[in-house]
Amino acid sequence: MDKTTTPQDQRTHGRADAAPSAPRGWRAWSRRRRITLLAVGWLVVLFAGNTVSVRTEAAEASGEQIVRLPGGDIHVVQDGPPGAPTVVLLHGLAGSTAWWDPVLPALRNLHVVRVDLLGHGGSAKPAEGYGIAEQARRIGAVLDQLGVRRATVVGHSTGGAVATSLAEQRHDLVTAIALIDTGPRADAFLGDSFVARLVTTPVVGELIWRLRTDSTIRDALSTAFTRGVQIPDQIIADIRGMTYRSLTATDEASGAFLKERPIPDRLAALGLTTLVIFGAQDRRWQPSSAQDYRRVPHARVEILDGVGHTPMFEDPDTTGALLYGFAIETAPR
Known part of the structure; x- marks a missing residue:
């Protein structure tokens, strides 16, 4: 139911x-x-x-890479055909790979390896490792990893001290050396701008560094150029990226290297073919001190009239041509 x-x-x-x-x-x-x-x-x-x-x-297309090393990785930029003669470019204090940009067109047929020293540019910025010999060993390790067996090594200012130390350590690697406005001895230093001197003053310098601006950095760079030069923003940015420790430790290491033994004496003992390029109006090193290099066997000294401490920017055509000719002349046969 x-x-x-x-x-x-x-x-x-x-x-x-x-x-x-x-x-x-x-x-x-x-x-x-x-x-x-x-x-x-x-x-x-x-x-x-x-x-x-x-x-x-x-990054790979532009030739940029980071080489991993104990104690701090290193930023490297490679340009040109890998099979061509290799020229290694090392910048000076507070510099970076960007300081070589103006001469790259002249070196386009070479295998160009630009390296940011430890504490500079895109490289690591640890608390230690800034001695010139340490920097040189690191450059040698970088080139070994890149597969570079023989190279002409070029250094600007403090980079010239690193290049010299590398040549002392690695006879197997360095075929020739070129120095651009590298002070030959400690007492040849003329001094820096007022701002740069303040930056390296204990306590005060660290405070100034913390408060640094683009304008402050440009003032500190004033003695780096004699001719009027438009400083690229990348150079300012690279300097801003440095730590106070990396700046002052590299500066102290450069001075200690020169006091230990003048660079012409070091080169004379090596017997390498040497090119020295120096600005006749360098405001950081006594231009007359370039004559010290004439006592180095197999050395050629080129004095550029009207040029200051940075020939790569002040006269890139002449500087690039000199470096290219030297690299071709000293390339391994």
């Missing part, structure tokens, strides 16, 4: 029938939401991976 259904029963039955449909709808919506979130997540991962890949490919 059928049970009679009352209106109340019908309402109750309707709610009972409807109750299971809500969870099914919720489950379907949750499933669609999860699928959407997973899809978005994969897209984010793929996009991020593609961005990293593009950046890596761009």
Whole structure:
């Protein structure tokens, strides 16, 4: 016998029938939401991976790389055909690979390796490791990792001290050496700008460094140039990126290296073919001190009229041509 259904029963039955449909709808919506979130997540991962890949490919295309070394990684930029004679360019105190940009066109047929010294540019900036001999050993390790077996090594200012130390350590690697406005001895130093002197003054210098601005850095660079030069923003940015320790420790190391033994005496003992380029109006080193290098056997001294401490920027055409000719002349046969 059928049970009679009352209106109340019908309402109750309707709610009972409807109750299971809500969870099914919720489950379907949750499933669609999860699928959407997973899809978005994969897209984010793929996009991020593609961005990293593009950046890596761009860096490789431009020849930039980081060489991993104990105690601090080193930023390197390579240009030119790998099979051509290799020329290694080492910047000076507070410099970076950007300081060589103006002479790159003249060196385009060479394999050019530019290196940021420890504490400079894109290289690591640890608390220690700034001695000239230590910097030189690090350059040698970088070149070994790059597969460079023989090279002409060029150094500007303090970079010339590092190049000299590398030549002392690695007779197997350095075929010839070129120095650009590298002071030959400690007492030939003329001095820095007022701002630069303050920066190297204990306590006061550290405060000034913390408060440094682009304008302050440009003032400190004033003695680096005699001719009017438009200083690229990249050079200012690289200096801003230095730590106070990396700046002062490198400066102290350079002075100690010169006091230990003049660079011409070091070169004379090596017997390497040597090119010296010096600005006749250098405001940091006595221009007449360039004559010290004439006592180095196999040395050629080029004095550039109207040029100051940074021939790469003040006369890039002449400087680039001299470096190119020297690298070709001294390349291993």
